[in-house]
Amino acid sequence: MEPHRPETPHTPPPSLWPVGFAVGVAVLLLGLIVGWGIVLLGALLTVGFGFLWVRDVVEGTPTAPAAPEPPPPQGIGAAPVPARQAEAALPAMDEEEIHRYPRNVFLEGATLGLGALIGGIVTVPALGFAVLPAFVDQEPQGSDLGPLENFPEGEWRVATFLEDPEHGEVSRRTAFVRHNGDLNGVPSFTIISNRCAHLGCPTQPQGSLNEEDSEEIEVEHGTVTLIPTNPSGFTCPCHGGAYSIEGNRTAGPPVRALDRYEFSIRDGHLWIGKAYSVGEVEGEGKDARIKKYHRFYPGEHVDGIQQILYPFPAPNL
Ligand code: FES
Known part of the structure; x- marks a missing residue:
């Protein structure tokens, strides 16, 4: 008889849409300096990737708390071990080791961080050029x-x-x-x-x-x-x-x-x-x-x- 597999909840897979979204925002900001064609391209990328990202988040929202992973088999042909015995067989772990982040949370954080970094690289110099002249003595142009x-x-x-x-x-x-x-x-x-x-x-x-x-x-x-x-x-x-x-x-x-x-x-x-x-x-x-x-x-x-x-x-x- 097939062993009973616990039903795992659907969690959102790691996604690259946030990276695309961040790149779109960066292109849009760059366009404010370079020209309206680039602004349009940035807006399209931002809206497109933003839509895909939101769709993934909405469709992939978990509806139940995650069940714990079943313990791995001990080897080929190994006899099933009762849950309580298996727990006892594991080495004792302290609180810090047990508290881990799932991989998708890590990837989401990393992509958002990367997006923020790209946005910062593009935005900070542009803002600097826009604001700095107000504080600097300037010769009349022309x-x-x-x-x-x-x-x-x-x-x-x-x-x-x-x-x-x-x-x-x-x-x-x-x-x-x-x-x-x-x-x-x-x-x-x-x-x-x-x-x-x-x-x-x-x-x-x-x-x-x-x-x-x-x-x-x-x-x-x-x-x-x-x-x-x-x-x-x-x-x-x-x-x-x-x-x-x-x-x-x-x-x-x-x-x-x-x-x-x-x-x-x-x-x-x-x-x-x-x-x-x-x-x-x-x-x-x-x-x-x-x-x-x-x-x-x-x-x-x-x-x-x-x-x-x-x-x-x-x-x-
Ligand atoms: S028409 Fe060719 S350079 Fe003016």
Whole structure:
């Protein structure tokens, strides 16, 4: 006759879902620094693995306390030993040895610990970079383009300036600058990068340059050159790329609009700030609605289905 086997309760097996969940959270946090594509990936991983983890926990919750393991047989053909005799045959164990954790508890603790470690490694530096600048004296970012009087309302200037004065002339860049008039009581500017969004050639204003009226302005960190122009758009000499007056692509191989620069007004001067990439511009001048992204290399899509091929923005632009 089959010996009677005591029914053991169902306990949840060791699971790797918590590790996946922790990795998802780490990817999500990383995405907050890198870009929205990574945030989406992290959110999907977190929700997916979180769901699987919760499902395992709910389905695997034990309904009765665990029964003790039957004593192992003493050898092949050994006669069954009565329970009381077997207990007596075991060497005496002190309280500490008897109190053991089951393996699944250990694995669960280990995976949660690993997840916390990964989350910490990703989160602490990000928080540091986010919070530390508030406690550190900072030089004003960007470059001075000179007094506002040099930018008459409604007119364009081709400006060349040092993007990073510490690196000198190698950081000289060109941008197309237009004063749009006031917006909410503050001067509004359109500042478009001349770098083609196809392969990075320098684009040109479609129209004449008034070199005779060009100005050289001395600012704190070098010289700024301003050349008046009256363009109808911008063109690229390399492969025929063409852009509208707001920098939208109108023809040729470029994959997006021309990049733009942030700006600020300080002590009556126009300062050029960080560059960013643009998917498309709707409207004009100070009423323009700009689809703004982190700065990507030329040739990289920032919107549409192709953007999934370029999850990371350019690190040093
Ligand atoms: S680099 Fe401008 S069109 Fe190719």
